Amino acid sequence: MRQKLSFGKATGGEKNRDSGRRPGVSRRELLTRAAATASGIAALPWVCCGADAPLEKAVVKGRIKQSVCDWCFVGNWSSKPMSLEELCQVAAAMGIQSVELVAPKDWPILKKYGLICALASSHSFVDGWNRRENWEMCREKIVAAVDACAEAGFPSVITFSGFRKGMPDDVGLENAVAGLKTVIGYAEKKKVNLILEVLNSRVPEEMKGHPDYMGDSVEWCVEVCKRVGSHRLKILFDIYHVQIMQGDIITRIRQFKDYIGHYHTAGVPGRHELDENQELNWPAIMRAIAETKFEGYVAQEFIPTRDPVRSLWEAVRLCDV
Numbered sequence: 001m002r003q004k005l006s007f008g009k010a011t012g013g014e015k016n017r018d019s020g021r022r023p024g025v026s027r028r029e030l031l032t033r034a035a036a037t038a039s040g041i042a043a044l045p046w047v048c049c050g051a052d053a054p055l056e057k058a059v060v061k062g063r064i065k066q067s068v069c070d071w072c073f074v075g076n077w078s079s080k081p082m083s084l085e086e087l088c089q090v091a092a093a094m095g096i097q098s099v100e101l102v103a104p105k106d107w108p109i110l111k112k113y114g115l116i117c118a119l120a121s122s123h124s125f126v127d128g129w130n131r132r133e134n135w136e137m138c139r140e141k142i143v144a145a146v147d148a149c150a151e152a153g154f155p156s157v158i159t160f161s162g163f164r165k166g167m168p169d170d171v172g173l174e175n176a177v178a179g180l181k182t183v184i185g186y187a188e189k190k191k192v193n194l195i196l197e198v199l200n201s202r203v204p205e206e207m208k209g210h211p212d213y214m215g216d217s218v219e220w221c222v223e224v225c226k227r228v229g230s231h232r233l234k235i236l237f238d239i240y241h242v243q244i245m246q247g248d249i250i251t252r253i254r255q256f257k258d259y260i261g262h263y264h265t266a267g268v269p270g271r272h273e274l275d276e277n278q279e280l281n282w283p284a285i286m287r288a289i290a291e292t293k294f295e296g297y298v299a300q301e302f303i304p305t306r307d308p309v310r311s312l313w314e315a316v317r318l319c320d321v
Contacts, residue, residue, distance in 0.1 A: 057093070057094060058095055058096075058317045059094060059095025060317075062095070063286075063290040064286050064290060064298050064320060064321065065295075065296070065297050065298065066096050066097065066298055066319060066320070067096060067097065067119070067297040068087065068091055068098070068300045068301075068312065069101050069264070069299050069300065070100070070102050071101055071207075072303045073304065073312065077207070077303050078308045079306060079307070079308060080304075080307060080308055081308075084099070084109055087099055088109055088112070088113040088115055090312070091113070091115060092113040095316070096115070097115065098116045098119075098297055098299070099115055099117065100119040101117075101121050102117050102120075102121075104120070104152070107154075111152075116153070116154050116155075117152070117154050118155060118156060118296075118297040119156050119157070119158050119236075120145045120149050120157045120158065121145065121157075121158060122142050123138045123141040123142070123159070123160065124160070125160040125161075125162070125163075125199060125213060126162065126163050127162050127163075128160040128163075128176070128215075129159065129160070129179040129180055130161050130167060130173075130175050130176050130179075131172075131175060132175055132179065134179075138183075139183050142159060142183050142186075143183065143186060145157040146186060146187050146192045146194075149190075149192045150190040150191065150192055155296075155297075156261060157187070157194055158195050159194050159195065159197070160215065161196065161220075161224075162176075162213075163212040163214065164212050164213075164214045167214070169214060173227075176215075176224050177224055177227040180194070180196075180224065180228050184232060187230075187232045188232045192232070193232050193233070193234060193261050194232060194233050195234055195261045195262045196215060196221050196224060196234070196235050196236065197236035197241075198215055198217065198218055198236060199215065200213075200245045201213045201216040202244055207271070208270070209244070216241075216245050217246060218235065218237065218242055218246065221235040222259045226259070234260060234262070235259055235261065236264065237252075237256070238263070238301070239263060239264065239280065239285060240265065240266035240267070240268055240301070243268045243279075243280060249280070250288040253288050253289060253292065254288065257294070260292075260294065260296075261296055262296050262297055263296070263297070263298040263299065264298075264300075264301040265282070265298065265299070265319065266302035266303070267280065267302055268280055272302055272305050273302055273305065273306065273311045274300075274302060274314070274319070275314070282319055283318060283321050286298070287321045290321060298319060300316065300319075
């Protein structure tokens with residue numbers, strides 16, 4: 001039997017356990033309703049999770065355009081893995097506008113539910129622009145991703161500095177600037193953004209940190225953008241990674257707002273839910289982002305430890321300021 005889903009407003013111990021809650025809507029019924037909602041057949045709210053009150057759409061205010069990264073909900077990272085189609089169904093019903101880092105071959109699934117891929121994948125974070133021997137590979141993957149985004153009408157492609165591997169940061173910066181200049185003109189022509197991600201180099205756990213990553217500070221990545229000098233190159237301000245490396249999140253958001261093209265979220269420490277077990281004040285951060293007149297996307301990129309649908313709904317609602 002498939003486990004019942006529950007992701008309404010939690011009180012007390014509900015966030016950490018499901019026992020004692022009367023039966024709710026099955027996963028299959030939830031997804032059926034989600035698909036209906038996405039296609040306009042039915043409208044939220046739903047009555048679900050055994051609640052006496054209906055569950056409302058997670059995005060109500062809409063000042064922040066929200067996305068979700070597929071890798072932490074689809075596959076073995078999640079506590080209860082979903083298929084991409086299931087993630088798209090619930091995302092559309094919650095009011096999320098994008099499921100990102102999805103391969104172009106799967107974009108028809110997104111479009112089926114009225115979603116976009118706000119950030120497309122390209123090369124890896126290990127081998128990036130800081131080494132000249134990587135330039136040809138990076139260009140090839142970036143051009144392919146840019147072409148796919150331009151054809152689909154999607155806005156942005158991710159890119160990375162690469163690992164240091166003994167290289168000084170100033171040398172890597174010069175290389176990254178020179179390398180990105182060989183492809184930024186193509187992105188400009190196609191009207192697609194390149195988004196350089198800030199990652200933490202402190203946490204030695206897979207997909208929670210990237211030891212030896214060169215672009216591990218906002219300032220280094222912003223300097224690359226300044227020297228390239230294109231409105232089509234901006235940084236991915238991953239709030240989880242920046243908090244681990246530098247902190248002072250709101251000040252940096254305000255200081256570097258003109259160079260930020262995308263945001264990611266996750267609880268610190270652990271890269272898990274945006275809940276009371278982590279240290280960041282998400283509503284305050286989202287208000288600061290909204291106050292900068294940011295027009296891009298904020299993507300949920302945490303690894304759920306509980307029911308992923310409920311965790312996602314709670315995070316999206318928390319960020320809807």
